[in-house]
Amino acid sequence: MPELGRAALIVCLGLAVYAVGAGSYAAWRRRGRLAESAENAILASFAAALVASVVLLSALLQHDFGFVYVYEHSSLELPQAYTISAFWGGQEGSLLLWLLILTGFSTAAVLLARRSSRSLLAWTVPVLGAVIVFFSLLLVAVSSPFATQPAPADGLGLNPSLQNPYMLAHPPMLYLGFVGLTIPFAFAMGALIARRTDELWIVVTRRWTLIAWTFLGFGQLLGAHWAYVEVGWGGYFAWDPVENAALMPWLAATAFLHSVMIQEKRGMLKIWNVLLVVGAFALALFGTFLTRSGILSSIHSFTEGSIGPWFLGFIGVVVAGSAALIVSRLPLLRAKTKLESPVSREATFLYNNLLLVAFCLTILWGVVYPILTEALRGEPVTVGPPYYNFFLKAFGLPLLLLMGIGPLIAWRRASLRGLGRTFLWPLGIAVAAGLVLLALGAGSSIPGLVGYTFCAFVLASIALEFARGTRARRALSGGSWFGGLAELVSRNRRRYGGYVVHASIVLLAVGVIGSSAYDTTREQRLGPGQSMAVGDYTLTYRGATRERGVNAMETRALVDVERGGERLGTMRPGKNNYFAEQQVSNEAAIRSDRLNGEDLFLIAEQIERDGVFLKVLVKPLVNLIWIAGFVFLGGALIALWPDAREQRRLALRYGGREALSRA
């Protein structure tokens, strides 16, 4: 069986090389048949990657420890679901998953574009092929998941911290996001090589970007929730290099999703858009490189593997190649129109882009700072959370404000009088909300207060947009409010889906601000019967229990919780001692309040015979972060849903069948 896996990967590599060679020649000489054959090579590479993946998966499920990979990442007693997740639990397997998704996405992109925008496909196929070549080459020559050995009796097992339901969803989602960014990149490069610098490539790939961006965003929130409930330090994001690695491409893709609208509507920002697409893809590769190279110390630090230099080389090729291509096509990328006024819809989009990219670059700077300082001064200097939190406030708060301004402001040029009328209500509501919050004591954190006022402003302006649109719909066609709203959304899914996403970002901001600017932390040692007060909670330690679980010794501290004289129940923070892996894991206890979204978070730092060191965190509104994830997904789905009307509009604009694109 390992031979079959290895052979499938070699076939995949061969097909991708063929797609590059034949595809380029066909595009250059305009050979239709040959171009089709290159496209088919991409489809076949997916089949090959699929075969290799099935081989690895079945080896895992059959506990074939003759596979070094299976031996190192699973064991006989590992539950079946985690045996499957061991597929991406190690470097080789995760690269194979990457290849599988890459060829799968490429296949879908080729099939969809074949029907609609064939002319774009000519040079896109070789670019896709080249990326596939890189990954299959890595798997064939450097980091094979099909290395064999004389089979030992049992495997080494999976790291206990990875034996978690989130392990089934979080990594694959991030991969779907990372890899998805390849498709817009390939189409952008394909369009540039073919000197097609109209908006078609953007129209064809906008949905792909949206899909990748949705996976990346939701995947990150899943990861944050995983960290919050399982790792048990009371936080959900720590500005760790690996977390930043996923955030950066998401920010770049967010900027791109906004700036494409300017190019579509006004023919501006063409160079910028290409740069963003290249940037997002390069950052996705860079993120993978960071996690595998061992160049940075991170709590996620993965092995100091042999693939780091390969990734660095590939990123270099991607960046240098794209840069050369963009420079050579500069004359074609001149904007058709200019910015007419600094107070207009397109100007707010521009500010939004500048802020997003600035934030992305400051994160990048923070991530590479230790590398730079080591190279320049001989010793690495790290920047910590204060650095990132400062810029989150410096750039995040204006971004939040823009989210309220942008949707309401007119295209091209907004008059001051019009502005006053438009913003009367949202401004009034924001000021009122700010004053109420101040009266409630939110003034203890000025950034928090400013943030909440902005949140109120954005929500009010979104609500206003929905209300106005619905009223206009009803005036046209009558019907109920709800019917008008539904029709409004379905007639312009991108726009209103976007607003729903904006609302989810506001929820996220409310949760993040609440749990970071207004949280309470207290540590204390409690003997049996002793109490402590945190916020309006009173906690009483009752004693400890020790039970033998399936694979761990479970120690728990029993803590009674009261609020305002009302008993809320017993919480059980503790620790698990895993037998097989000989590791301790912290099991925090969390009590979520459904009414106000607040969490009481207990960590038993140390349980002794006659007491417990208890760390208590009260995190107001933190649950809105998780709700935001679902709202985000809902909004993204609304925006993603195929829209027949829009297809017709596009067809009119780009002419004939060419643009009847469903991609």
Next chain:
Amino acid sequence: MLAVFLVYTSIAGGTPQLRPSELKGRTGEVALVGKVVGQVSGDARRDGMRFRLRDVKGTAAVPVVYRGSVPDLFRSGRDISLRGELKNGTFVGEPGTLVTKCPSKYTDKKQT
């Protein structure tokens, strides 16, 4: 935006990251990275946990005393980092800064 960035970075700076062998004579707060060697004694909740930290690749080592939260994965043989300051030949850690580099996802147990 660039101005904001430059002003902030010039004022705040970062924390130098050192190995035990580079620690000699240093004052001020640094982040120390190394491997825990030998016995771990004392109590991090009371008078402090004591252990020796060695260069990950090397032999120089320094005694460390630390109070505060200890990560689950902390034990002798692990690579860790913590912030703190050298005082009278002992590196005094700052509470809550001890971080283990976990053997994690992409490492097999042979190395730990």
